[in-house]
Amino acid sequence: MSRLQVVSGKGGTGKTTVAAALALALATEGKRALLVEVEGRQGIAQLFETEALPYEERKIAVAPGGGEVYALAIDPELALLDYLQMFYKLGSAGRALKKLGAIDFATTVAPGVRDVLLTGKACEAVRRKDRSGRFAYDYVVMDAPPTGRITRFLNVNDEVAGLAKVGPIHNQAQAVMRVLKSRETAVHLVTLLEEMPVQETADGIAELRSARLPVGRVMVNMVRPEVLDATALDLVRSTPRTALARSLSGAGLGGARRGGHAERLVDPLLAQAEEYAERYTLEQEQRAVLTDLGLPLHELPLLAEGMDLAGLYELAIELRKQGIA
Numbered sequence: 148m149s150r151l152q153v154v155s156g157k158g159g160t161g162k163t164t165v166a167a168a169l170a171l172a173l174a175t176e177g178k179r180a181l182l183v184e185v186e187g188r189q190g191i192a193q194l195f196e197t198e199a200l201p202y203e204e205r206k207i208a209v210a211p212g213g214g215e216v217y218a219l220a221i222d223p224e225l226a227l228l229d230y231l232q233m234f235y236k237l238g239s240a241g242r243a244l245k246k247l248g249a250i251d252f253a254t255t256v257a258p259g260v261r262d263v264l265l266t267g268k269a270c271e272a273v274r275r276k277d278r279s280g281r282f283a284y285d286y287v288v289m290d291a292p293p294t295g296r297i298t299r300f301l302n303v304n305d306e307v308a309g310l311a312k313v314g315p316i317h318n319q320a321q322a323v324m325r326v327l328k329s330r331e332t333a334v335h336l337v338t339l340l341e342e343m344p345v346q347e348t349a350d351g352i353a354e355l356r357s358a359r360l361p362v363g364r365v366m367v368n369m370v371r372p373e374v375l376d377a378t379a380l381d382l383v384r385s386t387p388r389t390a391l392a393r394s395l396s397g398a399g400l401g402g403a404r405r406g407g408h409a410e411r412l413v414d415p416l417l418a419q420a421e422e423y424a425e426r427y428t429l430e431q432e433q434r435a436v437l438t439d440l441g442l443p444l445h446e447l448p449l450l451a452e453g454m455d456l457a458g459l460y461e462l463a464i465e466l467r468k469q470g471i472a
Contacts, residue, residue: 148173148286148333148472149330149331149332149333149361149363150273150282150284150285150286150287150331150332151269151270151273151286151287151289151326151327151331151332151333152166152169152173152286152287152288152289152333152335152363153288153289153291153297153301153332153333153334153335153363154166154169154288154289154290154291154335154337154366155291155292155293155294155297155334155335155336155337155351156293156294156336156337156338156344156348156366156368157293157294157295157337157338157339157343157344157347157348158293159339159344160337160338160339160344160368160369161337161368161369161454162290162291162293162337163184163188163190163191163194163290164194164368164454164459164462165335165337165366165368165447165462166182166288166289166290167182167191167194167195167290167459168447168459168462168463168465168466169288169335169463169466169471170182170216170286170288171208171210171211171216171459171460171462171463172210172463172464172466172467172471172472173214173285173286173288173471173472174208174210174214174215174216174285174286175210175211175212175214175463175467175472176212176213176214177212177213177214178210178214178215178285178286179214179215179216179217179283179284179285179286180210180214180215180216180217180284180285180286180287180288181204181216181217181218181219181272181284181286181287181288182207182216182217182218182219182288182290183218183219183221183268183269183272183287183288183289183290184200184218184219184220184221184290185221185265185266185269185289185290185291185292186290186292187220187222189220190290191207191218191220191290192207192218192220194454194456194459195207195208195218195456195459196455196456199220200218200219200220201220202219202220202221202222202225202226203219204217204218204219204272205217205218205219206218210463211460211463211464211467217284219268219272221264221265221268221269223261223264223265226264226265226267226268227260227264229268262299262300262303263303263319263320263323265300266300266301266303266323266327267303267319267322267323269287269289270322270323270326270327272284272287273287273326273331274326291334294336294347294348294350294351295347295351297334297351297354297355298351298354298355298357298358298360301327301334301355301358301360302324302358302360303320303323303324303327327360327361328359328360328361329361330361332360332361333361333362333363333364334355334360334361334362334363335363335364335365335366336348336351336352336362336364336365336366337366337367337368338365338366338367338368338437339367339368339369340367340370340429340430340433340434341429341433342429342433345433345436345437348365348437348440349436349440352365352440352442362442363442363443364442364443364444364445364471365437365440365442365443365444365445366445366447367434367437367444367445367446367447368447369447369448369449370446370447370448370449371426371448371449372448372449373427374423375420375423375424375427377427377431380420380423380424380427383417383420383424384424445466445469445471446469447462447465447466448462448465450462
């Protein structure tokens with residue numbers, strides 16, 4: 148299992164939720180996982196029902212089996228200050244640059260540098276070891292930008308090529324790319340069983356492969372339960388209305404006589420069945436498209452009670468059942 152797990156997906160597919168559930172799943176059985184946020188939305192804090200995350204690694208959850216999940220919300224400006232201190236030993240001079248607005252200018256005008264800082268911080272956590280020589284974290288899970296920006300975000304070496312041919316920035320980008328294009332990294336895409344998210348997933352996978360970035364798995368989120376299968380739907384379509392009315396009456400839903408309560412239920416039930424059949428057909432078509440992508444496919448259920456901390460643990464357990472870790 149790759150030690151850097153990058154999670155992307157179309158907006159609205161629940162990629163942050165899946166990233167958080169994945170971190171919990173990977174941290175089971177005594178493992179340590181770091182969950183990294185790079186977009187500044189504080190989505191992780193909301194999911195774990197805690198206060199806004201500072202720019203420091205902080206334990207936010209205990210996984211099943213005693214593992215630990217830490218979280219880090221990366222601030223590009225503070226990451227640049229770390230970078231300036233690490234490579235140039237600027238110290239207070241770097242803080243003075245922040246006051247002058249130079250840090251904000253650098254991370255805004257040169258977005259390639261900003262992405263190097265964000266990905267670099269995650270890659271540093273992947274490589275970091277403690278005094279005994281063991282990795283500080285068994286896994287690092289990154290809640291990454293959406294599918295439309297993920298390849299450019301991760302392909303930081305190309306982004307900074309025009310900015311720095313040599314020097315610390317160039318060397319940092321090279322070091323980041325050695326991690327991102329190695330077996331240490333896997334990029335997972337989150338989707339729904341709907342046409343637009345599935346198409347964007349397919350496009351995203353093609354772009355990642357073209358950039359030689361390691362594609363991992365496809366996570367289908369918010370899958371609704373199957374009420375009727377194809378055989379049952381065919382039976383509904385072929386059964387006469389009178390027989391349906393008799394069945395309803397036999398179930399205690401009113402008499403089967405013409406105009407009776409059971410007969411009045413037939414049309415609404417058939418309309419619901421037809422609506423379900425259309426959705427069922429669409430979802431089966433999208434499953435086929437995803438299967439053709441040739442990647443491991445995982446499905447996570449739509450939680451009837453909505454997403455809360457308990458639901459997050461439920462999704463983590465489901466990922467474990469499906470062999471994600």
